[in-house]
Amino acid sequence: MVIYHFLFLLYLMSVFFMKTRYHIIKNFNELKELVKSCKKTGYASVDFETNAKGLYMDDFRPTILSVSFQAGSGVSIPLLHFDKSVQFLRKDNQWLKWLLYFGRKVIENPDIVKIAWNWKFDNQIFQKYGIYSRGTVIDGMLAKYLLDETRPNDLKSMVRRFLPEFANYEKYDSFDSISWDKKPLEELCRYGCMDTDFTLRLGIFFESKLIYKNFYNLYRNLLMSASRVLQSAEKFGLPFDKELNGKLIKKYADQIETYETNLRSIRQVRIYEKYTLKKRKEDYINSLYEEIDNLREQEKKEGKNVSRSIKNREDKISRLMAGEFSTKSEMKLLEPINFKSQKQMVDFLFLSKKGLKLPIIEYTKDPKTKKETTNPSTSEDVLLKLKEHDSTGFINNLLDLRGIQTINSTFIVGLGELVQDDGCVHPTFLLHGCISGNTKLVCKENDIRIKDICPKEKGILNIEDKNLWVLSHENTWEQITHAINKGKQPLYKITTTNGDTLRCTKEHKLLTTKGWKKVSDIIKNELNIIMYDTHKFNITKPIVGKPSSEVIFKDIPGFPGYLASSEGDIYSVKVPGLRGVLDYNHPHKMVPREWKKGRLRIYLRNNTNKKYAFSVSHLIWMSFNNVNEIPDGMVIDHINCNTLDNRPENLQCITYPENIKRSYKYTRSSFISGSRNGSNKFTTETVGKILEDHNMGFSQKEICNKYNISQKQVSGIILKQRRKEIYLSKISDIKFIGKRYIYDLSVNNKHSYITRSNFINSNTSSGRLSSRNPNGQNIPKTMVNPDVKLQFITPKGKLFLTYDYSQAELRILAHLAKEKTMLEWFKTGKDIHLASACKKYHEDYDKIIKIYSDELHPEYKLWKKRRKQAKTINFGIVYEQSAPKLAESLSTPEESVSINEAQEFLEDYFKTFPRIKKYMEKQHNYMESHGYCVSLFGRKRRCPQVYSENYGEYLEALRQSTNMPCQSAASDMALFASVIVYEKVKKGELPPMIEVDTVHDSVYQFIEPKYITPDTIYKIWGICRNPSTKKYFGFSIDDVDMSMNFTIGRNMAEELPYNPEYDYNKMLLPDFNSDDYYIQYNNVRKKYLDKYGVDIENPGCYPLIYKDIINFNKKRYDEE
Helix, strand or coil: CHHHHHHHHHHHHHCCCCCCEEEECCCHHHHHHHHHHHHHHCEEEEEEEECCCCCCCCCCCEEEEEEECCCCEEEEEECCCCCHHHHHHHHHHHHHHHHHHHHHHHHCCCCCEEEECCHHHHHHHHHHCCCCCCCCEEEHHHHHHHHCCCCCCCHHHHHHHHCHHHCCHHHHHHHHHCCHHHCCHHHHHHHHHHHHHHHHHHHHHHHHHHHHCCCHHHHHHHHHHHHHHHHHHHHHCEEECHHHHHHHHHHHHHHHHHHHHHHHHCHHHHHHHHHHHHHHHHHHHHHHHHHHHHHHHHHHHHCCCCHHHHHHHHHHHHHHHCCCCCCHHHHHCCCCCCCCCHHHHHHHHHHCCCCCCCCCCCEEECCCCCCEEEEECCCHHHHHHHHHHCCCCHHHHHHHHHHHHHHHHHHHHHHHCCCCCCCEECCCCCCCCCCCCCCEEEECCCEEEHHHHCCCCCEEEECHHHCCEEECCCCCEEEEEEEEEEEEEEEEEEEECCCCEEEECCCCEEEECCEEEEHHHHHHHCCCEEEECHHHHCCCCCCCCCCCCCCCEEECCCCCCEEEECCCCEEECECCCCCCCECCCCCEECCCEEEECCEEEEEEECCCCCEEEEEHHHHHHHHHHCCCCCCCCEEEEECCCCCCCCCHHHEEEEEHHHHHHHHHHHCCCCCECCECCCCCCCCHHHHHHHHHHHHCCCCHHHHHHHHCCCHHHHHHHHCCCCCCCEEEECEEEEEEEEEEEEEEEEECCCCCEEECCCCEECCEEECCCCCCCCCHHHCCCCCCCHHHHHCEECCCCCEEEEEEEECHHHHHHHHHHCCHHHHHHHHCCCCHHHHHHHHHCCCCHHHHHHHHCCCCCCCHHHHHHHHHHHHHHHHHHHCCCCHHHHHHHHCCCCCCCCHHHHHHHHHHHHHHCHHHHHHHHHHHHHHHHHCEEECCCCCEEECHHHHCCCHHHHHHHHHHHHHHHHHHHHHHHHHHHHHHHHHHHHHCCCCCEEEEEEECCEEEEEECHHHCCHHHHHHHHHHHHCCCHHHHHCCCCCCCCCEEEEEEECECCCCEECCCCCCHHHHHCCCCCHHHHHHHHHHHHHHHHHHHCCCCCCHHHHHHHHHHHHHHHHHHHHHC
16 A cells, blocks of 8 residues: 555655646536546545534525545535536535535545545545545644644645645635625635645645554644544534523623622722722823914914914813713723723722722833833732731632633633534644744844733733834834733734735724825725835854853953853952952952843943953954954954854954844844935835835836935835835725624834734734634633533533543653652552652651541641642653742742742752653753654654754743653553543443543543443443553553543533442432432442451452442342
């Protein structure tokens, strides 16, 4: 088969540049011929096109099915398309008969290889109409992801990369500008056939690469198998209690109103609000008086008649003084305090004399540099620490309000909007990883996602102190003063004729040749948009080698007593108080001053005792090149463009013109605020107008006369010799996405900003891509908020059977490091976190476990705290937390942990588990040598940032070398176990059950209560604790087992521990009581602890107690 694939690949290469021929099936005989062709080649690349409705909505319609059986051609089977020529297919459901015929003969034919891009989607449609695939399937998207996990993974991007001659095929004849439910049959079929043709070519190409790279086993046995399991979960969906959801919406709305009322009733809030409203009004009136003064000044200078403008403002002042507010801006003066506004909360909590005047204990951190800003933090952790200083109860109420608002918007109102017509929520599980769609701003230092600098909730945030500069439409750097979250608004995706896309509101303004216009007006009037090509900012800075491990010192010429080091630092060997005495054995480092951003200066004294200021880079270069001064006309340049890196190997002496050229080539700072090598001769809008006039047929002479410029200037713009980054485009398509959070910026001077998508923006852009399905990984645990999971219910007659993996990553770490102590603890069933705490405090585990099991014991709270600390450290090690980060994780509002204490914890940990330290060092070395790390299953994580000049990125790569093998293997073990369970259910080796969701480390199955038996639980436990990895992936974990806890529930929130002696049919009875359940559970647990010394929470004990369970159940059934 592999040889055949290779030969077929050679054939594909011969037709790689072949255009796709397409044909539309017109009768049943042609359909038969298509089936024969698929059988002859042994391939069928398939792709459904639909009306873009939800798959489980009543109005969902498949419009065509496209098929390619050989490269360069495609055939489309019309289904429920609106075209008149195929309306005969609707009579007696003829379209369904065609689909079923093709499905039975091709999709269910094990001898034909099926190929698709995101097979899970197409296969769900086949199964919706009773067609079940057999034989080999190639999912091109999953194959690409396994070969290269970096985004993007979509078909269009892969065509642009591997078949560039067909790039943007979806835009042919403006096809992409038509909505899916209105696309003409001919154009839709051409598009669908190109989809399947390119999927066929790329699918087989990627499969051959998987074989060559030794990924095929992982792809076939894990990814494709898991895809089938998760597709089943997506198809079945989670039944949703809409009645309960309606009650919760009202409940949370009432709670939000109550919390806001409580906050506003606090005396200090009322005082602050009264003061704020008064000050707003006074400030606004004062601004009107200033405008009047300016108008009068203008009248004196220019002689203009401004009496009408002055009278308007005077009238407005009179109205405001009388308490009349009419315009929107005036009504805003009356808005009450906004508890979501970080600016207002900072003012009320810390700054205002009318506020709480609490102590500032922490400042926000710059997202880029991680350094503290001058903005006080109001994060949850900070507020918890401030509670003891707040006697009003404001902070408690504010924290409660924030939590309720988040839960309500995401998991109450948000989930209710996702229910489809079958009454279920259908989560989408992504095996190919998450794709980030965050809008990027072109900033002075690097690109920044807009959502990273905007407030999380609706409101405005002053970020002037962050010193962020964004590229404006006039090619200048302008400072961002405020970041704005405008809350949820209707969001649209617009696409231009050049393929640029932007997600924004219809009110969003873009720069056009007619000035700043709303998107809605641009579409209505078919205006030209002025675009800015950001390609020039795709900069890769030079990399400088690592410094020598040996530090070298050189005397600084002309300044005895001072040394320059090979690490880029300046040292003094002068002895304080003893003039002229030098001590070379004890040099001390001097602290330079940052006299302007990124430039270090230091002060030295010569023999005359005068103080001189020098650039650190100059001193280092002169010392290591043994010269007394920088040559005339030369400058010291930093090779890697990091002006704070003053190592000798990073410095070079070059001419000023060479320095300027390097600046443009490797940095963004050449674009100076206000100009670029002087002021621009033409505004961006003028350039756009000139290009538009040229496209309309105006001669260069006419353009010269129109704009009063020279012909040389006109030809320079037209020929792209001047302002070549500017080009024109038009909006070709707009699609509604839904209501999403909308972000905006306030920018000084030019009041505009440019995004990486090449759009010149004046108002609002979306900070993230939409997601149609809920993210199961973010659903709060029951102990945090049970309301969310209560909404997910079971079908009639079934229960949730849930198994939750316990400490999986730590178990993998123990195996990889061969850490004997940890492996022994896992093997003997010890609580790993409590055992770690006992080891640290030199206590006997058997003694402490009794204390920890008794909540009334006087030392219970002490050991609960110590266990929690040990747990934080254990999981912190997996993520390679540093001492500062660990100190932050261990600290609580009641008790803080210092960095030194955290460092001691880490040192003690590595003394207890020395092999883990060695394993981490081994992984670091491998990452530095290869640039990637590998998991047990063979997955690769590529981390090119291990070679980055940015130390933070380098450390992150090293952390990944330890974390990824543990996290990935633990996840894949659980995934593979689900595959085996699914397979055994299909074979009848396990009772009927359906996996419907994975949340955190938990797997949820629907099962009838009669099948919830010790035998079923024991078999699932046996599979999950150590799946058959040796057989399929060539490795086995024999020194440690996975562990899991089993729970049963009538909804996702009900998590009752499994009782091997309970009849679970009782849970479906109306009078079922969970309190009675727990009483019986505890009695059974105690019985087996006393008799056998085993805990029924561990299914591994079932063989030992199995006879007792059987006898108990037999007795119960006899009584019944």
